[in-house]
Amino acid sequence: MPSDVLPGTLVIGGGIGGLSAALCLALRGGTVTLAERSKSFAEVGAGIQLAPNATRILRRLGVLDKIIPLAVRPRRLVLADAINDRELTSLDLTDFPARYGAPYLVLHRDDLLSALLEGCQRSGVELHTDAHVTRLEDTGDGVVAACADGREFRAEIAIGADGLHSRIRKLFADDEPVNSGFVAYRGAVPMEQVERHADLRDVVAWLGPGLHLVQYPLRSGRMYNQVAVFRSPSFARGDKDYGNPTELKEAFAGCCEHVRESLGTLSIENRWPMLDRPPIPGWAHGRLALLGDAAHPMLQYLAQGACQALEDSDALADALAAAGNAGRPPAEGLAAYAARRAPRAMRVQRTARTWGEIWHVDGVAKLIRDELLIDRDVADHRHVAWLYDEAALERNAS
C-alpha cells in the first residue's frame, strides 16, 4: 500500500545503490519508480565484500537470508606481503555477529544484485530498463526526468544513483573522476582452476610496492575471486593503452611465487581504471539528491563502496519518513539525509585513499608499515570499529 508519509520517488540508476534505495523506500510503503540506463540489470562478474554495516541493513530488508546460501562467511581478513609471502596481520571475522550484530560476507556481485532486484519486484517498485535519463528538472512542486528515447518520468523527488560517472551529479558539482593511475583486473574463476592458494576461507590482500592482489572464495567456495591492481607506468607517461596485460605481468614480476602463479588464472579480458572523486558536501538540493557512487565514489581499499551505498539508502528512507511524519516537505528530508551521511562518507572516501597509499608503499615506509602490522594486536578493532560498529556509526552521524 502506498504511503502518505513518503514522497513518490524516482530513482535514477539500477546498480546496488539504486536498487537498495528503491527497496528501502518501497518497504516503508513508498511509491518508487526506478530508471536503469542498460537493457538489463547486471553487475561486473566479480566478488563483493559486505561488512556488518551493510549486512545489518540487508537483514532489515529481508535480503540477507536470500544471499547467505550463495555467500561465503570468510574466517579472516588477512594482509600479506606480496613480495616475501608472509602474513602481516589479520582480523578474525568469525565473531562479527556477536561483536557487530551481523556477519561479514563475500559473494558474487550478481547474487547481491539479483536479491535486491527480487526484493524490489516483490515490493512493487516500478522498474524500467533501457531508460537513459538525460535531463532532470526540479519544477518546484515535483521532478520531471526525460529519457534519451523521449520517455518522461514524474515524481515528487528524484535520487541520482547513477554511479561514478553520474550525469545527475553535474547538477551538484562541476567535477570529474580522479584517476589514481592504478589499474584493476578482476574476475571470479571456478575453484578447480586455482592450483595453489592461501587458506581458502580467508579474504587475503597481498600487498606490494605499487600493487596488490585480493583473493577470496565465492558461491559457497565453488569460485575464487581475484582482483589484481597495480600502478601503471604508462599511465604516468600519458599512454592511451595504459595498464595492458604486459604491464600487469611486469608489475607483478617481483612478487612471490604464489602471487605470480595466481595471475595465471586471472581474467585479462577487461581492465578498470581505479577512479574516485573528491568529497563534496552538498548531496541534496530541493527535490533532488545523490546516493552511492554518484555522491561519494571511493577507491576500493576499505571495500566499502556498496556498504556505503546501503548506508545511504537506509538513512534516506529514515530521513524521508521522519520529515513526512513531522509534516515537513520532502526537501527537508533529503537535506537531513545528506547532512547525516556526508561527513561519514567523506571520512570513508578519504580513509580509502590513505589506505591505498599505505598498501602500496615502498622503501622505509614499507619497513615501518610492516613493523606496524606485524606488531599489531590481532584482537585490536580500533581501525575497523568506526566502520562496522552500529554505535560508532551513530556517533559519526551526530
Next chain:
Amino acid sequence: MPSDVLPGTLVIGGGIGGLSAALCLALRGGTVTLAERSKSFAEVGAGIQLAPNATRILRRLGVLDKIIPLAVRPRRLVLADAINDRELTSLDLTDFPARYGAPYLVLHRDDLLSALLEGCQRSGVELHTDAHVTRLEDTGDGVVAACADGREFRAEIAIGADGLHSRIRKLFADDEPVNSGFVAYRGAVPMEQVERHADLRDVVAWLGPGLHLVQYPLRSGRMYNQVAVFRSPSFARGDKDYGNPTELKEAFAGCCEHVRESLGTLSIENRWPMLDRPPIPGWAHGRLALLGDAAHPMLQYLAQGACQALEDSDALADALAAAGNAGRPPAEGLAAYAARRAPRAMRVQRTARTWGEIWHVDGVAKLIRDELLIDRDVADHRHVAWLYDEAALERNAS
C-alpha cells in the same frame, strides 16, 4: 709497567676513539704512543649521548666517576612531532642501571675528551700533538709512521683512529664519505638563554619531514644542547653554499612554536654536513687496523658514534691480550678484533641510516610512523636492547 703480552701500539688520532683505544691498551699494561694531528686535543662544543654499552666500558676505564659530576642522567628519551608539538613515544632511562647495568648519560663532548685524556696521561700513554701522520707502512716486523713535519713513529702495530676523513682508511678501502644531503647546526647554550623548552630532564628529538631538532641538558643542567638538522634543498641543486642559515630558517618555518623559538638560541656559526660511509668488512690487515669513525662512520640517528668507538677500543684490547696470552702474533689479534666488531658496527651503521629515513618521512609514511610510535608500548625495549644489552652484544659478536 709495560706488558709483554700486548704489542707496542701507535694510535693515530686523538679524538674519543683514539684516546679510548689508547687508554684501554695502556690500562692493560700496553705501551702506547698516540699521534694527534691538531695542536691540541679538542672536541666540538656540543653534547654527546652515552648509552649503557658505552658507560659500561667507561666504568671499567675509571672514566665514569670522573664524568658523572659533569654529566646529566636524563629521565627519558622522547620522540616528538616537530610540526604538531605532540609527544610520539618515549623510553624511560631511569631504570637503565638496573636493566642494562650502566646509566644513560648526556654530557659535553669536551668533558668526555678531557676525562679520557687525563686517563691516558695518568696511565703513561705517550701523547703527541701537531703530529700529522701522512705515511704509514707495515714493514712486516713492525710499523713506521711518518709525519708531515718529518717526525717518525715506530711501533709493533698501528691503529687508524683518524675519523670520518681517515687517511689510514685509504690503505683499506677506496671509498669516500657519502653526503646524506642533510646539514647540522649544533651547540650548547647557557640554560638561562633558553626561554621556553620541553621537560629539561629529557632528551627530546623533534621529528619533522626532512628535519629534526635534538635537545638535552648538559653540565648538571647548566647548559642546553641543541642540534638542528635538515635536508638542504640547495645541496640537491649542487650549490656550494648549501645549508646556509637562511635555508635553516626556511626548513623549520612550518614547525611548532617551540621548535621555531629554539632556533633563536642555536649557534649558526658552524654547520656540518651529515656524512657516513658504506660498511666495509676489512678493518684489519697485517699490523694495521681501523677504529671508530675511521672504520665505520655513521649517521647520528642512534647516537652511537662514540659508543661504537668505545666498543671498538674495548674489543681491541681484549683481542690483542687474548692473542698475546696465546702466544699468537698481534696481527691475529687485530684480525680477531675486526671479525668480532665489523658485523655489529655494520648493523649500527645501517640501522642509523634507516632511522634517519624514519625520522624524516612525510605524507602517508609519516602517518604510519606516528601511528606506530604512538601505539608503541613505552616499556618495550626490543628496538634498543640489541644496542644496550651486554648479553645481546655478546650474541651479536658470535
